[in-house]
Every structure is written in structure tokens, then in C-alpha cells.
Amino acid sequence: MKQKLNRWFTGRNLIIGVPFIWLFVFFLLPFIIVAKISLAQAEIAIPPYTVMFEWMDGQLSIIIDFASYIWLTEDAIYVDAYINSIKMAFWSTLLCLLIGYPMAYAIANAPSHKQPLWLLLILLPSWTSFLIRVYAWIGLLKNNGIINNFLLWTGVIDSPIQMMNTNFAVYLGIVYSYLPFMILPLYANLVKHDKSLLEAASDLGARKWTRFLRITFPLSKNGIIAGSMLVFIPVVGEYVIPELLGGSDTIMIGKILWQEFFNNRDWPVASALAAIMVMILIIPITWFHHYEQKSLEDGL
């Protein structure tokens, strides 16, 4: 028995075990709990849902109820919220990519002694609380905020532009907040590129733009995928930014989730929402993973 234990507790297993235990305790276990709640029914109790396992008359009965899932398909607001969340996440990711790629490219091609400074400047805003930075945007965007007041003062406009509580504000907030997550993996990828490849392309007759399109861009594919995942996945479930900057027409799954949990106190429906969101996110992740695996195999 002791020997068996010793075999398990090797340094190798311990090191590999840490992330597994971490994922088990902080991801899989909570997810199982959420999935379990989603299969119950709401009731006025503490906790506010029916039990799944019941010991009755010397028999164990398991009660599984798909009512919450069926409910989600019956009310269009949930489907809309999913579609809208994915749509917003998609466009925000694209915007982050369009803004972040040139920035990452410029940093990666800057003289190497200047790169740490530029990276620091990218990261500097995140030293302030995320919440405070999103709040600061309210001060900028609201009707009597800094931007509108300035435009009114210069006479460019004569009535304030409605920016707060619009999708525009939400996009702005998301792109602003998540841009570093796009830039950093892209930079990490671009800075490793072998400069002699570009010289070779130039030597073979390719001009600057062709060199970028045919060499740099395809080789930065992994950086683009990594950055896009880091933006897309959290944005789908984003709650704070649409809540603070968005309006009533900004329906995102994070907001609906909050409402179900705290306003309606319908834990099973909220859990079902969360479970489906995880499923939706797992699809692109596994697809990327599969794609990566395939390109790795092609490369071997």
C-alpha cells in the first residue's frame, strides 16, 4: 500500500497534478454543481431549488427535470441574448484584432531597447481596477460628460450626442478593456519571427506589402488565434461592461444570467443558461484545438 502511494507521489505526477487539481476544483466541480442545479426546479427554499437525490421509503430516487432547458427555448429573449452575445463578441474580437495587430506589429518591430517601454504602456491601464476604468468611460460618454461638453463648447454639435447606454458604448468599453489581451499574444508571436524570411522574400522579388501578406501574416496565425480566444471567450460572458455602459436594448447573456439569479431567483434557469454558454464556448475552443492539431500533423 505504501509502495503504491510512493509510486503515485512522484515529483513528476505532483507537477502534472497541480493544474489538473486546479481545473478539477475550480472548473469541473463548480460546473457539475451548476449542471446539477440546472436539472432541478425552482422553489422557495434555501437553497432555492428542489433536490436531485431523495431517500424515500427505503429507495433512492433521482429527480431530473429538463424544464429549465425547455423554458430557454420557449422565450425568444434567451436565444436573442445568446446570439447577441456571440455577435458582440465576434465584432469586438475583430475590432481588437484590427486595432491590436498594427500596434503589436509596431512594437515587435521597434528597436529592442524600446519594446519593454511600449509593452509597459499597453499594460499600464490594467494597474487600475477594471471597474474604475469602465466607470471612467461613463464620465466621458454621458450627455453632460467631457466629450459632449467639449464638442458643444467648440460648436461642432448643438445638442449632446447620445453615447451612453448604446451598443456603441459597449463596444468601446469592450475593445478598450480587452485590447491588451489581443496585443500581448500577437506581440509574443510577431517578435519571434525570423527576419531572414522577410529578407529572403525581398530577395525573391516581394515588395513590402506582399511580404506582409505572404510571410508575416500567415506566420502570425497562432498569435491571432490565441489573442482572439482571449478576447472572444470572456466577452461572450461579459457582464460589467454591458451593465454599466449598455442600454436596455443591449441584451447579453451575462446580464440575463444576473437577472435570473438575483432578480427572479430562478437558479435552475440561470444554471441552464450558464451551462449552455459553456457548451457554446466549448465548440469554438475544440474546433480551434482540432485545427491546431491538424496543422501540427500536417507539419510533421
Place this chain on the structure above:
Amino acid sequence: MTVAQNPNTNQSPKETLMEIRQVSKTFDDVWAVDDVSLDIHKGEIFALLGASGSGKSTLLRILAGFERPTQGKLLLEGNDMTHLAPYRRPINMMFQSYALFPHMTVEKNIAFGLKQDNMPSGEIADRVTKMLKMVHMEQYANRKPDQLSGGQRQRIALARSLAKQPKLLLLDEPMGALDKKLRTEMQLEVVGILEKVGVTCVMVTHDQEEAMTMATRMAIMDEGKIVQIGSPRDIYESPNSRQTAEFIGSINIFNGSIVDDQEDQLTIDSEDLDTPILVGHGVSTSVESRQVMYAVRPEKTMLTSGRPSQQCNWAEGTVHDIAYLGGHSIYYVKLNRSGKVVQSFLANTERRHEAPTWNDRVYVSWDEFAGVVLNS
């Protein structure tokens, strides 16, 4: 003082492809290339040989267009191309790291340059096939570079750089990434391909054996300057300076002073040797100083246990060390008179023979045509 034998006597005048005129390049006040003038002849393989930091790679990059010369001009067939961008030059380069595009197949790598010229796709396919056949890599057309061995990558890099039929091919340390055995094999194969294609080629290397195997002419570079230009034989047999002599192969150098200077022979007295040095050819002297250096290659010396019969060109010593290299042995002989250690090669022609061994008394001798007189 220059050596009487003219290094370029038996060379017929050849058409010049590339003229490098007084080219210099500075990096932060360091002269990487310092006033280099050089003519590259059509069809030759020209090697730039030098230690690292000698400026040879910078010169090659100037030819490719990756570096702009600080001063000087480059003329290709008489046309100034000093300020032409790399992608406009009819010059292609094979990089030391090969710089194959990792995300493209072998086929696409070779086709890359042709596509930039907007060649019709049918012609591109034909050319790619031809190139693959030339380097014996037809069956690897659809592989990615990281699925190839070092030697195979080199073949593809060569095919890619030749695909556009450049007027001038540049090779940057072409064998640098290969192991020794593959290197010798590829040297001859690459030369074979280059000669078949008939392309003019400038290569950079720090490996003298490689330069001598591959090049028709070579230049020795040191501190940004060209020290000597000539055929491998010229440079090996008639080095014009101590730098060249010591850079290429091994050599024994004796300091001495001229005691007798005649039209067809020269006598030098050296403190290292027991007898005077007799040089069997005249030296065109414009002697400012009678102090000269005399250099003789180890393989041109003889090692004997008996005292040589000649009056000149020998010294007595003891065997200090022996390096057995299979084909020949290098004897390090400590001269009795000065304690200077000289090298002598002894060919191992027989499997077992009576060769001098450690601490034996030996005589190192050579004939009057074996060595050269160098500039001090």
C-alpha cells in the same frame, strides 16, 4: 616588396559581370567594409574568405541590397545598382539559415520568386519541376521545410535561389549548417549544379577548405579590407602577406635578413636556423628594409634523421610532439638553435614504418623553391 611570381599569369581576361568600386560600409563609426574594389567575372565561383567580423558577410549583404554602402558603387554589367532595392535586383541569395518559408511546401517555396514576377502558372509549375529535378528532390515537392533534413533543406534553398535564373547568385556560408561529412559531399554537388547552370556566384565562408574546394577565385578579407585576391592555388602557394599565409593552412615563418640579393636568387640569414635560407628565385626588391619573413608550408619540408647533404635550408631539432592524422602525421619539431617549434608533415605511406618518435633528433629541410618571401 612583392613576390616575383605573378599570381595571375595564366588567366585569360574574362568578361566582368559585377564591379564593386571602392565600397565602404560603416556601422556606428566601425568600418565593416573598408574601401573594397573587386571585379566578379562571368561564370566564376568567387569566395570571400575571412574570419568572423572581417566584413565578408556585410559585403555580401551589400551585393544583395540588404545594406546600402556608405560609399562606393556597384555596377552589374555596367549598370549602376548601388541604390536598387533587393526585390529589383537580378541577384538571388541562399541564406545561411536557408530562410525557407516554414508555412509553405517545398513547391511553393521554389515558386515564390516566380510568382512575384507574375509568371504564368503553367510555366511556374514547369520551372519548379525542373528545379526539383536538378537538386534531386522531386519526391519532396509537397513536404514542408521542417519535414526535411539539413541537406535536403539546403538543396531546396539552392533550388529556390536559382529558380529565377539570377545573373548573380550569393551563397552565405552555404555549408555552415551541415555536419562535416555531408559538407564535403554537398560542396562538390553544389559546385556541379552551379557549373551546370552556369551561374556566376559569390560565396562567403570562414572555412578555407570550403573556399578552396568550391571557388575558382577567392579573396581573403581582414578588418573590412581585401588582403589578397587570386585562385586558391595562388593564395595557398604564394601568399603575399603574413595574414594570408597564416589564415590559409599551416605555415612556418622565419624572420631573417637578406644577406645576398641577386637576380635569380636570394640568401636570407635567420637566427632560427642552422644554415642560411636560399631562395631559388629572384625577388623584385625595392628594399627599404633588409628584414624579411620567409614562409614555408609544412608539407613542403622533409623530416630526416640523417643530416641533409645540402648547404642551405635545414635546421636541426628534436621531435616535440606528433599528431597522427591517419593520412599524414604532423611533427612539431623544436629547433635546437632557437627553441622555435616548426611543423613538418610526414605522409604515412606505409602501414608500419620506422618514423621518428618523441625526443628523437631530426633534421627539417626543404628545397630552394619550397618557400616564399613575405612582406614584413
